[in-house]
Every structure is written in C-alpha cells, then in structure tokens.
Amino acid sequence: MSTVTVSEFIEAQDVDVWRLLTDLPARAGWLSAVGAVDVLTSGEFGPGTVWCETRVRPDGTAEPEEFVVVEAVAPARLVLSSRGAGVDYRITWTLRTVERRRRGRTEVTVEQEAVPTAAYGRMLALIFGGLAARAVEGALRRDLADLALAAGPRRSAEAA
Structure with missing residues (x-):
C-alpha cells in the first residue's frame, strides 16, 4: 500500500469548499x-453516490475514473473509493476551519491510498512506486490549487 498526502490553505469557509467538492455537475468547470x-x-x-x-x-490522453462516496460528513470529511487496474484507491478529503473571519480560511488535506489487489498491481508498485507517488502528488496538488482558485475571494466577489 502507498499513501500520498497533500494540504493547502484555502481562503474560504469550509461550507463553501464543501459545496464545491460535492457539486458533481460543476466539477468539470473548476477542475x-x-x-x-x-x-x-x-x-x-x-x-453510495x-x-x-x-x-x-x-x-493528453483521457481516462475515465469512477468514484463512489464511502463517507460524507459535511463540511469536514469526504471519503471516496475508486477501482483501478489491479489497484483500489481510497481518497479522503478533510476540511478544517483555521479562521472564522469574514471570508474564513480552511485547511484542506487530501490523502490517496493505493492498495494493490492483483499480483501485477503489487509488481508495478514495486517497480514504479516512487514515480507513481510523485505523479499522484502532482495531480493532488493541481486539484487543490484548482479548488483554492474556485473557492477564493475573487469567486465570492463575482457571486455577490
């Protein structure tokens, strides 16, 4: 099993960040x-969603990924699962309020655990483990940066 964890401080209330994470039709607009x-x-x-x-x-290749909500505790914790080729993934989003001033500030942590489910999945993890972890970390950081941009002060000013 390999685990990659990244965090980002987002200038928004936890409920606003939660709303973005759970508004599925809008995901393609901000990710x-x-x-x-x-x-x-x-x-x-x-x-069950x-x-x-x-x-x-x-x-540049496009790859479909299916996600299932395992746990959803608004606005603090979202746990997803996704089956890959020879690997099962568990992605946990944790939102923690840091400041409750007017706009708020939320620490968002996302953790992805990869559990090989087949022999070739374990072999690939051994061979490409470090490279795969760096690629996952980069993807998670990009998703967090997109989330911060979508939830940030400029978006709130546009909505007002």
Whole structure:
C-alpha cells in the first residue's frame, strides 16, 4: 500500500469548499484535469453516490475514473473509493476551519491510498512506486490549487 498526502490553505469557509467538492455537475468547470462528469446515481449527495469523471493525463490522453462516496460528513470529511487496474484507491478529503473571519480560511488535506489487489498491481508498485507517488502528488496538488482558485475571494466577489 502507498499513501500520498497533500494540504493547502484555502481562503474560504469550509461550507463553501464543501459545496464545491460535492457539486458533481460543476466539477468539470473548476477542475482543470477533468473534461467531463457523468453522475451515475440520483438523489442527494452522500454515501453510495457514484459518478464517472474523465481526467486528462499530462500526456493528453483521457481516462475515465469512477468514484463512489464511502463517507460524507459535511463540511469536514469526504471519503471516496475508486477501482483501478489491479489497484483500489481510497481518497479522503478533510476540511478544517483555521479562521472564522469574514471570508474564513480552511485547511484542506487530501490523502490517496493505493492498495494493490492483483499480483501485477503489487509488481508495478514495486517497480514504479516512487514515480507513481510523485505523479499522484502532482495531480493532488493541481486539484487543490484548482479548488483554492474556485473557492477564493475573487469567486465570492463575482457571486455577490
């Protein structure tokens, strides 16, 4: 198993950050690596919600990823699972209020755990583990930067 964790301070209230994270149809609008989102379940967002998002890789290829909500505790914790080829992923988003001033400030931490489920998944983890961890870290940092930009003060001023 490998785990990659990154954090970012976002100049927004935790409820505003949560709203962005859980508004599935809007994800493609603020996540620069996501080209499309297809919500596969109906009803309110929560455990059991499933969607597929098409992510554009650094080499330009598009790859669909399906996510399932495992846990959703608004506005503090969101746990997702995603099955890969020979690997299962668990992605945990944690939101922690740092300041409650007018705009607020939230520390957002995202952790991705990769658990090989097949022999070739374990072999690939051994061979490419460090390289894969750096690629995952870069993708998570990009997603956090996109989230910070979407939730930031400029967006709130536009909405006002």
